[in-house]
Amino acid sequence: MGTLFTVDDKVQIKKDIENKYRKVATTPKGQFRYPTGREALETLRYDSTILGTLPEEVVDSYCGTGNPFSIGKIEAGEIILDFGCGAGIDTIFAAKMTGDKGKVIGIDIVPDMLNRAKDNKDNLGITNIELKLSKGELLEFTSEYFDTIISNSVINLIPEKEIVLNEFYRCLKPGGKLLLVDQLFIGEEIKEHTARVKSWFQ
Template identity: 35%
Template sequence: MTTNTLFDPRELESRVKTMYCEVAENPHGEFHFEMGRGLAERLGYLADELDRVPAEAIESFAGVGHHFDLAAPAAGELVLDLGSGSGMDTFIAALRVGPQGRVIGIDMTDAQRAKAERLRDAHGFGQISYLKGYIEEVPQPDASADAVISNGVINLSADKPAVFREIARVLKSGGRLAISDIVAERELPEGIVCNPTLWAACIGGAAQQDAYREMIASAGLRVVEMRDNPAYRFISENAQAACRKYGVKSVSVLATKA
């Protein structure tokens, strides 16, 4: 696809599904991003919790930050994970909410959900359920979630304001949004934004960070904290170049619903 071709969200969806099917089925393959336990620990995940999570889920972990200290899931709560992938964050959340809590993972990629469901059943995480869905149209009722989490996924959406409106809709009053995502310090040029390969690699969809914050606020959520994640490293040449030129980086965000 040439850089002056109009952006096609359907092509983006196809590229993303193909890439994350590979992430689920061949986690030791070559990707534009780092994966696995070493990444998770460097980002801030606790080793003792990772020891209690299915190793196959950790192998397919492709997150960009850590935000469980911000989300602070408590016993008995309902946590919703948008773009739950092979399930590592849903398993971590399940440890936090306990057997009386619930965790619901939403993902559009069949192979990712199938892997997560297999691991859930094999390891006895009965409080987790997985649903096929899109983060722009979350299949959950209004005011149903205590916390919404997401890791490296919202940047892949072509309609981020819709994502944040959906998050605000499903959160209870006083609920928390805690996410890690890719943003840019400066607005990206059309040649990057219109390239679906760079979107699928978590670069092309990086919103300018002030605009990203404003999208969250416009949805009716109060941004409490936005912090950089310097431990996250881009590994492809394109990503590293974008990082240097446009300040593309990982951040974690905490926001609350009044």
Template identity: 35%
Template sequence: MNKNDIKDMVRNKYSQVVKSPSGCCSGSNCCIPGNNINDVLNISKKLGYSDEQLKLGLGEANLGLGCGNPLAIEELKNGEVVLDLGSGAGFDVFLAARKVGPSGNVIGVDMTPEMISKARHNAASMGFSNVEFRLGEIEHLPVADSSVDVIISNCVINLSPDKQAVFNEAFRVLKPGGKIVISDVVRVDELPEEIRNNNEAYCGCISGAILQNELVSILNKAGFKNILVKNKANSEEIINSWNFGQNIEKVVVSADIRAIKPI
């Protein structure tokens, strides 16, 4: 498939999450939420969300998607401008909004219209005034140059067919000294052919993952410094729960990724 075909496949799959919670990629919590609140709660706890965070939007903004908690990697500050790449129904945006306060702002970008509509509805119903959701692709961000303090993302960049473009755009929109704070899936070995060529495994955040050293190279090429890629302590538990079999948890890992745009 070409890049546009991949984007269309992912967009269609994630629109199904909104329309029917059981309709997305079978087997992966990255893509398919649990069928009830307890499933979503259990998934989210594995990903590193606290009990306090999980009181917000469970089953509405929090659909149980992802492979980590980017907000556990870095403490946001009051007044900061935060950008969430692939913001879905808005859960991480709303958590970030509580951290940056009324003087801050959080922007969510997602390429799935149904997710944007759901996130805007959630923002209105929960009373958030310091958030906004923009329809767009993370390879072509609808965000001004040097306007963002922190970029967060949760298990989305692996889905992009052009990861260099994603990080080039991230570098462009960050202020000097700004940082990326990301949870995502990366590879540590080669995937079996049947998984590598499996569309369900792609939208399930497995076969689109790149090697750790390739990710570091892409970040360097984009201009980032102080790059850190660290496997989550319970990575195997997270990946294994996605039920792709074949010891996939030994091949791909859930990682915390940090880097800074130099001043």
């Protein structure tokens, strides 16, 4: 299947993502059309026991649209990938669920978001989280490495979704879990390609 996106398209989309989430790294409040922070976590029914252990400065950085843990259970000792980890809230929940014998790797393409995730991790003293800067859709991990891959509101941002979904399949162990939540576009499709790229966040 051929690509619909040129190199320039991908550069522009990546630049737009970085510009948007550089602001979000400071605070997600007012940046989205849906709730963020504690209100969102409570509405989406995240584990209340874990949520109760998180300070406001950590909770405030949440900006997901769904709860990946509502569609599958994390077992103790799992190796987990958080694809597009952002400020690391799902990463933290997963780390607490898998425990000290497990590990969670969070990756993101925006350095500012990774820095916020590191601050959140350090704030809590969590030691089973590793954070890495991602280069994009291709995952720099060996095949059949992860027990579970989670992703929250990230796939919608990626131009070539088929590539990253194939990478998920490659990197999951046989019988592994993909806990993916996202948002869908509903409305009249923008058919002109250049206009579609320019309006990626609208």
